[in-house]
Amino acid sequence: MASTFGRLAVKEIRANELFPSLLAIAFCGIMPILFTMHPTTITQAALPGELFMPLAAIFCFGGIFLPEQVAGVTDVLNSKRTQLVSIYMIRFGWYTVLLSMINLLLIVGYQLPNFAGVLFFDFVTKVLFVGSLTVFSYAASRSLAAAYLIPTVYFALCVGYPHLGPLNLFILMRQQSWTDNWWQLGVAVLLLVGGFGLVTKRAVRS
Amino acid sequence: MKLFWLEFKRFTTSLAFVLYTLVTVGFILLNVWPMIDRGLATAPVNPTARYDLITTTDFHALKTNALDQLKEEHADDAYVTYPFGFAKNVTLTAGAQVKVEQALNQARQADTRRGLEKALGPVDQLLGGHSDYQAANLQRFAVRPMTLAEARRDHTLIMRKDRITGTYARLFADIASIIVCILPTIVIIAYCYADRRAQIRPTMQAKAMGTPKWLVTRYAASVAGLLIPVLMTALLLLGRVILLYPGAALDYWAFFKAAGFWVLPTLLVSTAVGFLSDALFSNFTGFALQIGWWLITMMIGAHQVIGNYGWLLIPRHNSLHNVSFFYAHYSELAINRLGYTLLAIVFLGLTMVLMNLQREGKYRGFHLRPARR
Numbered sequence: 116m117a118s119t120f121g122r123l124a125v126k127e128i129r130a131n132e133l134f135p136s137l138l139a140i141a142f143c144g145i146m147p148i149l150f151t152m153h154p155t156t157i158t159q160a161a162l163p164g165e166l167f168m169p170l171a172a173i174f175c176f177g178g179i180f181l182p183e184q185v186a187g188v189t190d191v192l193n194s195k196r197t198q199l200v201s202i203y204m205i206r207f208g209w210y211t212v213l214l215s216m217i218n219l220l221l222i223v224g225y226q227l228p229n230f231a232g233v234l235f236f237d238f239v240t241k242v243l244f245v246g247s248l249t250v251f252s253y254a255a256s257r258s259l260a261a262a263y264l265i266p267t268v269y270f271a272l273c274v275g276y277p278h279l280g281p282l283n284l285f286i287l288m289r290q291q292s293w294t295d296n297w298w299q300l301g302v303a304v305l306l307l308v309g310g311f312g313l314v315t316k317r318a319v320r321s
Numbered sequence: 322m323k324l325f326w327l328e329f330k331r332f333t334t335s336l337a338f339v340l341y342t343l344v345t346v347g348f349i350l351l352n353v354w355p356m357i358d359r360g361l362a363t364a365p366v367n368p369t370a371r372y373d374l375i376t377t378t379d380f381h382a383l384k385t386n387a388l389d390q391l392k393e394e395h396a397d398d399a400y401v402t403y404p405f406g407f408a409k410n411v412t413l414t415a416g417a418q419v420k421v422e423q424a425l426n427q428a429r430q431a432d433t434r435r436g437l438e439k440a441l442g443p444v445d446q447l448l449g450g451h452s453d454y455q456a457a458n459l460q461r462f463a464v465r466p467m468t469l470a471e472a473r474r475d476h477t478l479i480m481r482k483d484r485i486t487g488t489y490a491r492l493f494a495d496i497a498s499i500i501v502c503i504l505p506t507i508v509i510i511a512y513c514y515a516d517r518r519a520q521i522r523p524t525m526q527a528k529a530m531g532t533p534k535w536l537v538t539r540y541a542a543s544v545a546g547l548l549i550p551v552l553m554t555a556l557l558l559l560g561r562v563i564l565l566y567p568g569a570a571l572d573y574w575a576f577f578k579a580a581g582f583w584v585l586p587t588l589l590v591s592t593a594v595g596f597l598s599d600a601l602f603s604n605f606t607g608f609a610l611q612i613g614w615w616l617i618t619m620m621i622g623a624h625q626v627i628g629n630y631g632w633l634l635i636p637r638h639n640s641l642h643n644v645s646f647f648y649a650h651y652s653e654l655a656i657n658r659l660g661y662t663l664l665a666i667v668f669l670g671l672t673m674v675l676m677n678l679q680r681e682g683k684y685r686g687f688h689l690r691p692a693r694r
Contacts, residue, residue: 257336
């Protein structure tokens with residue numbers, strides 16, 4: 116069973132995630148041009164992970180619902196043993212790992228051992244938070260536009276609106292406590308459970 | 322005209338449009354509404370009060386700010402440059418540090434803006450460009466709080482030239498442009514994607530209608546729809562200002578003029594990018610490009626939010642003051658807006674070419690073939 120699932124995951128990633136993943140890597144590849152790779156403070160070091168990676172995350176996670184947009188495909192998939200929600204989870208897992216690896220590479224490149232743990236936790240939390248918001252937005256609305264639109268507006272709010280408290284994406288950039296990430300992680304888990312729950316419920320109903 | 326209304330109806334009844342309307346209205350109100358409550362009617366009188374920031378033409382303030390920053394950065398050997406608007410740290414070799422010190426001494430002697438630009442030019446070159454010391458960026462140092470006399474002049478312009486609503490309309494345009502620079506691209510890609518989803522694209526392409534008419538009608542219907550939440554918010558804000566200033570001589574058209582002159586060109590571009598990227602990629606890849614453009618524009622604009630037009634897709638004026646700067650640079654803003662309107666037309670032309678190729682079966686969108694299973 117495990118090997119069947121593993122084969123499915125590999126085939127799925129090769130078929131649907133390869134091109135968007137390459138695009139995402141290329142997109143993230145401009146980070147060393149835009150940001151300093153020798154930061155002296157944690158605020159500077161947080162810039163790429165808090166300002167840039169959420170945008171890459173919106174692009175990646177929004178795309179996990181794209182391949183089944185053609186009419187009828189969803190119904191066909193949901194009639195199979197492997198349900199669509201499992202495919203979504205494979206894609207979500209893949210992009211989480213991919214973006215976390217990019218974050219890890221970035222942090223290793225910084226050579227700031229004192230901040231490495233906090234930065235990695237912060238960056239991965241951002242990826243999960245934006246990813247979960249994308250999944251929930253799509254699951255609740257069944258609209259692909261919502262999957263891109265709502266996280267983008269949330270990001271824009273974080274740029275200019277000062278009253279988001281611990282849910283502001285720019286925690287380290289704004290010199291808030293890194294422990295605020297626990298709030299974001301908690302909300303991310305809730306949104307993911309809710310989002311995938313809605314997708315499953317929909318599949319059973321349809 | 323019938324096609325226009327059909328497209329308009331289809332567009333404005335989509336879930337994507339409803340979501341767009343809700344978030345656009347919410348975003349603008351959330352950011353502008355609290356600022357509306359700041360009273361503008363009272364003339365400044367307190368000579369010791371700290372007034373808002375303005376972009377000054379005073380050379381002394383510019384020189385002092387520039388030299389203070391350079392002195393500090395030179396002492397720490399920690400300079401900041403802004404390639405594409407993002408802050409980047411630069412450290413120099415001992416030899417380059419000596420050259421910066423020489424430039425600093427030369428800049429101290431400068432008694433004109435031209436002289437200062439000449440003295441600081443080599444510093445920018447040593448830092449690899451994109452620094453605050455670049456001649457075009459020196460203006461960033463010309464920001465300081467208003468004196469009482471300047472605050473009074475600012476107030477006079479607000480009351481007489483802006484007629485109060487004009488001041489709030491600038492802030493509204495600043496905030497509205499931020500959101501309409503990115504969201505229409507998503508809505509349009511989703512709108513076009515709906516045709517692919519329903520697999521009706523080949524049927525539409527086979528209709529006996531010229532591509533220009535088809536595209537221009539869809540574009541016009543989309544722009545008209547996308548402008549609705551902007552105008553709705555303008556109306557709400559105007560109502561609020563009228564309630565706050567009963568009996569004052571207001572410019573009742575100020576918000577709508579700002580929507581048409583300032584916000585619309587940005588919306589035209591982001592909408593055109595949506596159509597172009599759909600024709601080019603046939604998926605949501607265009608969103609990544611537009612969001613990159615949006616972020617870079619935001620970062621560049623963030624260096625001087627109280628008045629920064631230049632060639633920014635989102636011209637910034639996030640202040641209820643700095644009115645003199647606005648009127649002094651009005652032509653710059655007008656050229657900027659005209660330039661982006663023309664760019665939107667160019668994007669539309671490119672989309673037309675791609676759509677023609679698609680209708681002739683010569684192009685199916687740029688994407689890699691999925692790996693073989």
